[in-house]
Amino acid sequence: MQVRAGSVAVRETPLPDARLATEALFGEILDVFEEQHGFALVQCQRDRYVGWVALAGLAERLLAPTHRVTRPHTHAYAAPDLKSPPQLTLSLGGRVSVIAEEGDWRQCQDAGWVHQRHLAALDVLDEDPASVAERYIGTPYLWGGRSGLGLDCTGLTQQSFEAAGVLLPRDSDMQFDWAGDAIADWRDPGALQRGDLVFWKGHVGIMTDPDHLLHANAWHMAAACEPLGDAITRISKYYAEPTGARRIQVSSERGTVPAWKTGA
CATH class of the missing domain: 2.30.30.40 (SH3 Domains)
Structure with missing residues (x-):
């Protein structure tokens, strides 16, 4: 089936107040496994996420996007x-x-x-994922969100890179395992560059320059840009130290089927 609402909530259980797992946007194709009480158990074709979606936002007729x-x-x-x-x-x-x-x-x-x-x-892609991320500055934080009305940290990075033709998995641990290449010396002054991803356990943000991180986060309750050092100090105080950083070569990965999606 295909999403015909502006976006649909993909929930953890078939209840209207169940926790949001992710969102599927207008035009996305969902594989349906079963229906129950007005909900469908689906898998999103784009990133293989599974959850329950209200049938009212779906249609059986598939449109070819342009x-x-x-x-x-x-x-x-x-x-x-x-x-x-x-x-x-x-x-x-x-x-x-x-x-x-x-x-x-x-x-x-x-x-x-x-x-x-x-x-x-569809064949006209953005060149700079960080520029896409900057369009979301001020967008409210929403756990599981990936729309312009609210999104979380991986919703932001996933949306930003997909606009440039690179599909990332939905969760931060999978992005850390699969996205681009590790930056071994990322803590050295000047080692990071625009578009690099910096990770914590359960969190990720995108660099806008060697010193500033843009991330959808619960501290600001929004997508916000701040000095990376400030983010590290605050998140380390309340949660944990960063786990690493990764760099995605957009020009070489654009349009390819990612290994995480094929299981290779």
Whole structure:
């Protein structure tokens, strides 16, 4: 089945108030294993996450996407007119099928009219994951979230790299095990660079330069950028020391099927 809501909650149990595991965005394909009390047990094809989704946000008819959403969130309107009522709120990475054009507006099947500046063809990718992450600054922290209305630390890094054509696993331990290459001397002055990932057990952030970390975190309750040293000191006081850092070569990994997804 395919997501037809702006996003759907993927929950740990088939209850409307169950804890959020992740979110699936408009256009994502979900493999359905069973249905129960208005929920479906699914596996997200994009990152293999499993959970329960309300059937009301899904459709059996699969649309072939042509474009992706490039803003943290945007509106799909009832007509090609910014004064018309919005029908859906779409998030960055959502995939839509454009079926008509009128001026600067694009009609997206089963969604509505979206301004063309908030869309890109599927083969047009961002070059810099850190720039994508910066679009989320100020977005509220949400455990399990990966939409423009709220996201967690790995939702931020996953969304940022996927916009550049590199698919990361959903959890921080898997990102630490599988994403790019370890940076052995990452604590040395100047060793880190823009786009590097710094990890703690259960947490991750992306560097915007050698000294600043952007991360969705519960301290700020938002995606925020701060000096890496400040983050290390605070997180070490309340939780733990960093576990390491990794560097992803976007140009070489873009468009490849990641090993974590194939089991290789």
